[in-house]
Amino acid sequence: MSGVKGWCPGALRPMESGDGWVVRIKPHGAKLSRTQATGIADAAQTYGNGLIDLTGRGNLQLRGVTPDSHTPLIADLRALDLVDPDIATETRRNIIVTPFGDGTTDGLVHDLEAALANSTLTLPAKFGFAVDTGPAPVLTDDPADIRIERLGDTLVLRADGMMFASAFHAPEDAIALAGWFLAKGGASGGRGRMAALIAKGVRPVADIAAPAPARAATPGAVADGFLAGFEFGQIPPDTLRRLGRLGPLRLTPWRMLLVQGAGCLPAMDGLILTADDPRLRLRACTGAPGCTQAHAATRSVAHGLAPFVPDGAVLHVSGCAKGCGWPRKADITLTATPQGFDLIRHGCAHDAPVLRGLHSDQLPKVL
Ligand code: SF4
Known part of the structure; x- marks a missing residue:
């Protein structure tokens, strides 16, 4: 295994940077258990330089990993169910998830991950999906090419850049829309985004007005717990350990974590707790x-x-x-x-x- 310069990093294919290899972890369902949070904090300090970044796609990046430390790091992450079986699956599994979903959201993400793993689509490295099925869409401004959103009691499927959606029945609908994107020439040389294709006037069939998005979330108490922010998305390892002890964690693309079930949080290194910070x-x-x-x-x-x-x-x-x-x-x-x-x-x-x-x-x- 060698690091690749200038590539979108994953865990199995790290990227070379000025401070060593960058290893990107994509937690399944954008959530972390206490064991996983502790394991990532330990791994950052044992195998990297202790820096943990929460990215704009709700992933976690460890920095300062070396060619020697990468193999035992992957073994530890695999034991925590944080690594895909192969690079192709890892590369295709780009899914951001609303932190305000319910049990059906978790099940839908699980099924979408399985459908992506079983598909043979060769999608651009940055191509991704948003499972935004909370009470109202909250990921509208975050990077995704295919969006699953809630409209009343039903779910709809929306190509990024479109004001209209179509009925969503199963994850295979999202895979089919990704296949439509490829068939219409949306990708070239490993690049291409849905919104750019839509902007050219190439449109899928869609006749349902898309749901209105919710206001942008800010740090503080919410219905499901407490949203905590991080300056530049950087999470000190000990803060991640302590947060993991307070409840299950939901990762967002907003440089914030939702600590489920927490009514308030104590001050911790690196934590932003108020919306006016x-x-x-x-x-x-x-x-x-x-x-x-x-x-x-x-x-x-x-x-x-x-x-x-x-x-x-x-x-x-x-x-x-x-x-x-x-x-x-x-x-x-x-x-x-x-x-x-x-x-x-x-x-x-x-x-x-x-x-x-x-x-x-x-x-x-x-x-
Ligand atoms: S991390 Fe900053 S300095 Fe490095 S390539 Fe990106 S924008 Fe440029």
Whole structure:
């Protein structure tokens, strides 16, 4: 096994980075038991550098893994039921899940995972599914190509980018829609997304108005437990252990975990417990030294700028124009370049800047 540069990492196929291999864990059903949470925290410290990232797809990444530590890491993760049988299954199993579902949601995710494992579709690496079957959709703005949503007492299937959906009967319907995407030429060279195909005017049959999404979730008490946020999605191992002892954990794509059954949470290292915490408005990729492509550190810069970010605005600090930490528009984006930071307003990390080559000392004044 060797790490692959620039590839979407998995557990079985890690990605090389500036601080060693990145190993991405995709917990089944986007949930963790106490045993799994403890096992991941232990594994991060035993086989990696102790860093655990909660990603924008609700996965967990361990960093600093080495060629020697990878094999025993996978053995431990396999014993915790956190690894797929092979790379093809792992690559295809991209599913984000509402944390506000019920037992039927868990069963549906399980069946969708099985249907994906049994399918022979060769989907683009970033192609994914959203099982968003809580009382109202909450994953509408999160990355997925095929969405299963609740409309009253029924479920509907929606291609990302469409305002209309079709009736959903079984996971095979979602697999069939993925097959339709491939048949219509949605993928090329291992890339391609549903919304891009829809934007070209290629549409599947759909005649049911899609359900209205719920308001964005924020840290705090919710009906099922307590939502806890993490600055840049980074979870200290001991915090993960302690949270796992408080209840089953649901992973979200919002850099938040739902601790099921918890009415409140004590303060812990790295935890964000209130919706008005300014750290929630910061986005930053790994940056230097963890990423070899970075032109500067990002998270320390973003953290230091938190008091200067205008109310309600989102600040994204990116180590290069790729923009991994927030691949969408932000109110203010600072993109590191060899000449300093470029400042972009209402755009992405690769968009045209309004100011170029800023020294970090200048940043508080120009936000
Ligand atoms: S955006 Fe950040 S993490 Fe992504 S390649 Fe650039 S420096 Fe690395």
